[in-house]
Amino acid sequence: MRDVLDHLQRLGMSGYEAKAYVALVAAGGPVNGYEVAKRSGVPRSTVYETLGKLVARGAAYEQRGPAGATGYLPLPPEALLDRMRREFDGSAEALRTALPAVVAQPEGHPIHDLKDGEAMLARAEDVVAGARRDLFLSVWPEELRRLGPHVRAAAERDVEVSVVSFGDPGEDGAGRVHRHRYSAPEAVLDELGYRLIVVVADRREAVVGGFGDGTAWGIYTADPAVALMAAEYVRQDIALQVLAEAVGAEEIDRLFAADPGLLRILGRA
Incomplete structure (x- = not known):
């Protein structure tokens, strides 16, 4: 029940409206304001005002009884959700045109901190959802479980x-x-001490951060130079995995061991 009320509020109902609507749905027939107040916990002093708001938004209907008493019926849930979806889609489409007209030109490319795991993954979802051409991710299975549905949706709309x-x-x-096999994930985790995440869309915006020891931190940036570097990091790491699969990890190790310059770059000299 708590989830139902929370979601109705996210879709625009007040707390009292959500409670009153759920009470109407659960009643199975027309009920008056007194019954709605008793069933929902909406105060009697405000229940008729709340029901009036539901009627105004089309989520409930008044029904006159034979003695002139007023009962209330809900718009069926499926019809309500379809209506909300149409209204939301219509508003979103209108804002797609209207909002850019009022946005001031930024003085610089936006960048902001992401102070916990939820904020970082939510912003990464935004980046994935905004991809139109290409998408690069360096990620661990723990975070990919959250991002997976959005990544699949991007692939389905022909994002590379x-x-x-x-x-x-x-x-x-x-x-x-x-799969990152060179070096093994366990070795990477031992060396860094945290799980790195890099998500880049269209080489124009990126989320970069880390998860470790019960904490998470990172940044979002729309600086195209930083996003390009993040994308190149992922591309180079993929190239190394493909090369290791083609010639073998032992051959890669031999090449590194034979070249002091490579060892120095890798921090192993």
Whole structure:
């Protein structure tokens, strides 16, 4: 019940309106304001005002009884949800045209901190959902479980998706998925001490951050230079995985060991 009320409020109903609507749906027939107040917990002093708002938005209807008493019936849930979806889609489409006309030109490319895991994954979902041409991800299965449905949706709308996964992505992967085997994920985690996440859309916006020891931190940026560097990081890491698969990890190790310059760049000298 709590989830139902929360979702109705997210779709625009007040707390009292959500409670009154649920009470009407659960009643199975017309009920008066007194019954709605008793069933829903909406105060009697405000229940008729609340029912009036539901009627005004088309979520409930008045029914006159034989003695002139007023009962209330809900708009059936499926019809209500269809109406809300139409209204939301219509508003979103109107805002798509109207909002850019009032947006001031930014003085610089936006960048902001992401102070916890929920904020970081929610912003990463935004980046994935906004991709139109290409999408690069360097991610661990723990975070890919959250992002997977959005990544699959991007692939389905013909975004070119490239993923490097530090572990088995299972069914959460989409597009071109490369397992990070060189170095092994366990070795990477031991060296860094946290799970790095990089998500880049169209090489114009990116989320970069880390998860470790019960904490998470990161940034969002729409600086195209930073987004390009993040995309190149993922592309180079994918290229290394493909090369290791083609010639073998031992051959890569031999080449590194024979070249002091490569060892120095890798921090192993």
